[in-house]
Amino acid sequence: MKKSIILIALSVALFGAPRVGDKAVEFTLASLYNQTHFVKSDSFQGRVILLNLWASWCSGCQEEMPLFVKLQKEYPKEKFEIVLSSIDNKIQGALDFLAEVDKEKSLTSLYDGDKKLPKAYRCPGMPSSFLIDKDGKIVEVYVGSLDEEAMKELKEKIKALLGV
Amino acid sequence: MKTIIIVFLALYMSGCSQKLVRVMPYEKEYFAQDKMSLSPIPEQSEQEGHVFLIREASAGGNSSFQGGCGCR
Numbered sequence: 001m002k003k004s005i006i007l008i009a010l011s012v013a014l015f016g017a018p019r020v021g022d023k024a025v026e027f028t029l030a031s032l033y034n035q036t037h038f039v040k041s042d043s044f045q046g047r048v049i050l051l052n053l054w055a056s057w058c059s060g061c062q063e064e065m066p067l068f069v070k071l072q073k074e075y076p077k078e079k080f081e082i083v084l085s086s087i088d089n090k091i092q093g094a095l096d097f098l099a100e101v102d103k104e105k106s107l108t109s110l111y112d113g114d115k116k117l118p119k120a121y122r123c124p125g126m127p128s129s130f131l132i133d134k135d136g137k138i139v140e141v142y143v144g145s146l147d148e149e150a151m152k153e154l155k156e157k158i159k160a161l162l163g164v
Numbered sequence: 165m166k167t168i169i170i171v172f173l174a175l176y177m178s179g180c181s182q183k184l185v186r187v188m189p190y191e192k193e194y195f196a197q198d199k200m201s202l203s204p205i206p207e208q209s210e211q212e213g214h215v216f217l218i219r220e221a222s223a224g225g226n227s228s229f230q231g232g233c234g235c236r
Contacts, residue, residue: 057196087190118190126189 017122020141024051024132025120032086032094032109039110041136048080048161050154051130053118055086056093060145061127065101067151072106080158084109085117133161 018025024041031037052068054061072082084107086094091111098109112118121128124143131140131154140157142150187195194200203209 053190055190055193057193089193115190118188123188123190126192 018120018138020138022138024130024136024138025117027117029085029110029112032084032091032098032111033105035091035111039108044081044083045136046134047078048134048158049132050080050082051132052082052084052127053087053121053123053129054084054127055088056097057088058126062097064127064145064147065097067146067148069102069106071151071155075158077108079162082107085112086110087112087115087118089113131157
């Protein structure tokens with residue numbers, strides 16, 4: 001009986017999607033602009049990050065991207081960093097879109113062609129964003145595109161996490 | 165014991181079946197392509213609609229205005 005309960009609990013723990021308060025999923029992904037350069041999730045330790053899972057074919061993702069570019073410019077990357085993870089099947093779509101929206105390459109852009117992150121997070125919608133604190137814990141999950149109003153709330157949360 | 169295993173297996177298998185049937189949002193790249201939409205060329209569908217309305221003499225049939233004379 002005990003064994004069965006442990007087995008069920010383990011299965012739930014293994015297959016359940018990470019939620020608020022859980023440790024963010026660890027990853028190693030190639031940079032979108034330089035696919036020979038790989039970025040590990042550990043490298044963001046000590047910073048507040050907004051992990052955004054997006055695709056160039058997703059209209060919601062296209063809508064919120066200019067707001068992210070604007071938001072990143074308000075904070076130094078050493079403190080707060082927006083990390084984009086493109087799940088496009090063809091990398092060129094993501095590159096073409098960002099070339100228009102983020103000409104200065106101010107957003108950290110990674111490429112997740114195998115869709116490892118959305119699978120791990122079990123994304124219920126696109127785009128999905130995860131606000132992660134300095135210790136690597138998920139603080140907030142945003143499903144769907146963020147508008148100006150949501151961005152204001154996000155800024156308040158970032159400020160609280162940064163202690164400013 | 166048997167009941168628990170059966171319940172667990174049922175839940176486990178139902179999870180699998182849902183995953184097989186459901187296309188996840190991040191897997192919808194091909195669905196998002198223009199050619200997958202019901203009217204891939206908006207200009208063409210508008211033109212076809214216009215011709216249809218004239219031939220069927222039913223202008224106004226697809227909107228809340230115009231009198232149905234077919235002279236739009």
